[in-house]
Amino acid sequence: xxxxxxxxxxxxxxxxxxxxxxxxxxxxxxxxxxxxxxxxxxxxxxxxxxxxxxxxxxxxxxxxxxxxxxxxxxxxxxxxxxxxxxxxxxxxxxxxxxxxxxxxxxxxxxxxxxxxxxxxxxxxxxxxxxxxxxxxxxxxxxxxxxxxxxxxxxxxxxxxxxxxxxxxxxxxxxxxxxxxxxxxxxxxxxxxxxxxxxxxxxxxxxxxxxxxxxxxxxxxxxxxxxxxxxxxxxxxxxxxxxxxxxxxxxxxxxxxxxxxxxxxxxxxxxxxxxxxxxxxxx
Amino acid sequence: xxxxxxxxxxxxxxxxxxxxxxxxxxxxxxxxxxxxxxxxxxxxxxxxxxxxxxxxxxxxxxxxxxxxxxxxxxxxxxxxxxxxxxxxxxxxxxxxxxxxxxxxxxxxxxxxxxxxxxxxxxxxxxxxxxxxxxxxxxxxxxxxxxxxxxxxxxxxxxxxxxxxxxxxxxxxxxxxxxxxxxxxxxxxxxxxxxxxxxxxxxxxxxxxxxxxxxxxxxxxxxxxxxxxxxxxxxxxxxxxxxxxxxxxxxx
Numbered sequence: 015x016x017x018x019x020x021x022x023x024x025x026x027x028x029x030x031x032x033x034x035x036x037x038x039x040x041x042x043x044x045x046x047x048x049x050x051x052x053x054x055x056x057x058x059x060x061x062x063x064x065x066x067x068x069x070x071x072x073x074x075x076x077x078x079x080x081x082x083x084x085x086x087x088x089x090x091x092x093x094x095x096x097x098x099x100x101x102x103x104x105x106x107x108x109x110x111x112x113x114x115x116x117x118x119x120x121x122x123x124x125x126x127x128x129x130x131x132x133x134x135x136x137x138x139x140x141x142x143x144x145x146x147x148x149x150x151x152x153x154x155x156x157x158x159x160x161x162x163x164x165x166x167x168x169x170x171x172x173x174x175x176x177x178x179x180x181x182x183x184x185x186x187x188x189x190x191x192x193x194x195x196x197x198x199x200x201x202x203x204x205x206x207x208x209x210x211x212x213x214x215x216x217x218x219x220x221x222x223x224x225x226x227x228x229x230x231x232x233x234x235x236x237x238x239x240x241x242x243x244x245x246x247x248x249x250x251x252x253x254x255x256x257x258x259x260x261x262x263x264x265x266x267x268x269x270x271x272x273x274x275x276x277x278x279x280x281x282x283x284x285x286x287x288x289x290x291x292x293x294x295x296x
Numbered sequence: 297x298x299x300x301x302x303x304x305x306x307x308x309x310x311x312x313x314x315x316x317x318x319x320x321x322x323x324x325x326x327x328x329x330x331x332x333x334x335x336x337x338x339x340x341x342x343x344x345x346x347x348x349x350x351x352x353x354x355x356x357x358x359x360x361x362x363x364x365x366x367x368x369x370x371x372x373x374x375x376x377x378x379x380x381x382x383x384x385x386x387x388x389x390x391x392x393x394x395x396x397x398x399x400x401x402x403x404x405x406x407x408x409x410x411x412x413x414x415x416x417x418x419x420x421x422x423x424x425x426x427x428x429x430x431x432x433x434x435x436x437x438x439x440x441x442x443x444x445x446x447x448x449x450x451x452x453x454x455x456x457x458x459x460x461x462x463x464x465x466x467x468x469x470x471x472x473x474x475x476x477x478x479x480x481x482x483x484x485x486x487x488x489x490x491x492x493x494x495x496x497x498x499x500x501x502x503x504x505x506x507x508x509x510x511x512x513x514x515x516x517x518x519x520x521x522x523x524x525x526x527x528x529x530x531x532x533x534x535x536x537x538x539x540x541x542x543x544x545x546x547x
Contacts, residue, residue, distance in 0.1 A: 045383075046390035053391065071410060132300035137308035143523035145485040147401070148500070150492060151507035151515050156325060231399040235489045238404055246402075253405035261405040269397040276397070 073259035081259040090260060091251035092242050099267060101243040105161060106229045106275070109168025113225060117176030118218060122210050124177070125184025138177070146171030146232045150239060159240040164233060171232035172225035179221025183214025216290070219283045226279055230272045245271070327513040336517035344514060345505035347497055349521060356487060356498040357525070359415065363422025364483040371430025371479070372472055376464050378431075379438025380456060392431065400425035400486040404493050418490040418498075425486030426479040433475025437468025473537040480533055484526045499525075 054075070060066045061074035069077065086095040093101075124131040149170045150163075157163035187209070195209045211218070237246020245268050252260035284290075309329055315321070316328050327335070339349040347355075378385040403424050407417035441464055449459045491500025499522050506514030 042386055042389075045386035049387050049390050050394070072406075128297065129300055132297045133304040133307070136301055136305035140308070140520075140523070143527045144519050145481075145488050145522060145526065147485055147489040147492065148503060148519045148522050151503045152512070152519065155507050155510055155512055155515060156321070231401060231485070231489075234399045235401040235492065238401060238493055249402060249405050253408055256409065258406075258409060261409075265398055265402050265406075268399055268402045269395075272397040272399065 070256070070258065073262055077259035078262050081257070081263045085248070085260065085263060091248050095263075095267070098244055098248055099271060102233060102237070102245045103271065103275075105164050105244065106168060106226075106233050109165045109233075110172045110226060110229045112165070113169045113172035113229075114176050114222060117173045117225070118180045118221070121177040121180025121218075121221070122184055122206065122214065125181040125214070126205075126210060131181075142174055142178075146174075146228055147235050150232075150236050153236070154240070164236045164241070167232050167236050168229045171228040175224035175228060176218075176221045179217045179224065180214055183217025183221075184210055186217065187213035215287055219279070219286070223276060223279055226275055227272065230268065230275075234268055324510060325512050327516065332513050332516045332520065335513040336520060339502075339514065339517055339521075345497075345502050347502075349499075349502070349517075352497060352499045352502045353521065353525060356491065356500065359418045359490075359495075359498065360422060360483060360487050360529075362415070363419045363487070364426045364480060366419065367423050367426035367430050367479060367483065368476065371427045372434045372475075375431040375434025375436075375472075376438045376460050376468065378435050379441075379464060379468075380460050385435075392428075396428050398424070400482070401489040401493075404490065407490070408494050417494045418487065421490040422483045422486050425489075426483030429475040429479040429482065430472075433471045433478070434468055437471030437475075438464040440471065441467040469540055470537075473533065473540070476536075477530060477533050480529050481526065484522075484529060488522060 058075050061069065061072065062076060073081075081090075082095075084090060085098075089095075089097075091098070120134070124134055146167060149167045153163040153166045157166060191209065191213060195205065200208060233244070234246040234249070237244040238250045241247040241250070245264050248264040248267075249261055252258070252264060312329050316323060316326055320326070336349070341348065343351075345352075374388070378388055400421055403421050404417075407420045411417040411420065438460075445463050445467065446459070449463050454462065487498075488500040491498040492504050495501045499518055503515045503518035503522075506512075506518060
């Protein structure tokens with residue numbers, strides 16, 4: 015959710031501000047690391063050392079480590095850790111890819127053509143407010159508990175933000191640019207590649223980021239409700255076995271996967287828009 | 297344009313009816329639009345899964361209010377304080393960054409472990425969904441305050457507490473409200489997720505029961521109701537915004 019925009023370091027002669035900034039950054043990282051260390055220490059003290067928090071409520075660090083070893087070597091819930099992760103990643107990738115392949119062009123079209131917007135909007139207005147998680151029961155009725163149902167709900171989750179943001183992106187292109195391109199007789203495919211996509215790029219990427227986040231949330235929920243593989247299925251299995259340390263391992267994996275894929279998208283954004291002054295922080 | 301909107305609406309319904317008429321799916325799996333509406337009206341009068349739609353919605357809204365309210369009550373003040381006290385920002389931000397990528401529904405197992413099916417479980421899940429935007433937007437709003445107001449405040453000798461309540465908070469209201477809208481959306485989403493898994497009442501529970509009874513019309517009617525109430529919540533927050541901002545310009 016947090017998108018920190020950092021200004022590209024300006025080449026100013028005032029080196030003083032630069033050093034002040036880097037000092038500030040160092041102090042921040044130092045305090046940050048210290049906080050994390052203190053929290054980890056508090057976790058260790060309250061669980062392992064004093065037993066203040068019962069292991070049935072929240073696992074001790076040692077148990078979490080053992081669970082991690084267990085799931086990566088002997089496996090848990092139908093597979094090894096990397097198999098679960100790959101399975102989840104693959105489902106997110108498929109649902110997400112189909113959603114943006116359909117959603118972004120649709121959003122661009124709706125933004126560009128008032129007629130298309132008027133035509134498509136009624137259906138979109140009905141479907142848009144329905145939270146993606148509410149599609150899960152319908153997907154299960156239609157497609158069962160397999161992968162197809164999960165891809166469907168991920169698609170629905172990722173579709174809406176990519177349409178809305180591409181649409182807004184086109185709508186926010188400066189009228190002067192649109193008029194100039196019309197005057198120069200740009201139309202068809204060239205209009206898309208030369209005007210609409212570059213103009214709407216920042217918003218498209220905002221949409222992709224929201225889509226990606228929604229994809230992960232939906233995937234976890236769908237896998238929690240019923241799945242053989244995947245990170246959500248570990249959560250579900252751990253919950254049924256009352257195995258708090260395994261639950262925590264799965265939660266951390268979900269967070270790491272979500273974080274890494276979002277970071278990857280940020281990298282792509284920086285590569286795709288080399289002309290931008292503002293860069294997305296890693 | 298009006299004509300096209302009409303054609304679009306009719307087209308949407310037309311495709312739906314056509315799909316049923318061509319028997320793309322058995323009517324058990326794809327009811328006709330009017331059947332869904334009829335079911336929706338029916339659910340308001342006759343109980344399904346123990347309660348009528350109104351009662352399910354009431355218990356959902358109650359859970360939502362509790363989780364969302366807690367998120368606002370903690371998130372907004374904490375965000376403002378982080379915008380004012382650098383040390384708090386330095387401490388909370390890394391923790392927050394470490395936690396924010398955990399999808400709200402991933403808290404479900406712990407919610408079940410800690411609270412059973414009691415009220416605390418869904419509340420925790422809604423809270424984890426609704427909390428981040430409250431915090432982030434209050435923080436950004438506070439950081440975005442024009443420096444001259446802060447200088448004026450410090451020149452007038454106002455203390456930290458008063459600066460936060462009298463300067464940072466009013467200036468951050470637009471940003472906070474934007475955050476509340478995102479937060480309510482995510483909270484509502486997380487509520488549905490929570491009710492799908494850990495609850496014995498509520499609209500999410502209702503559609504899960506519809507799913508296990510393979511009653512597609514109930515599932516669809518429930519989805520429509522969820523979407524509609526989600527829109528109502530958003531409208532209510534926008535109303536609040538125009539009320540608060542009107543207040544601001546008048547003085």
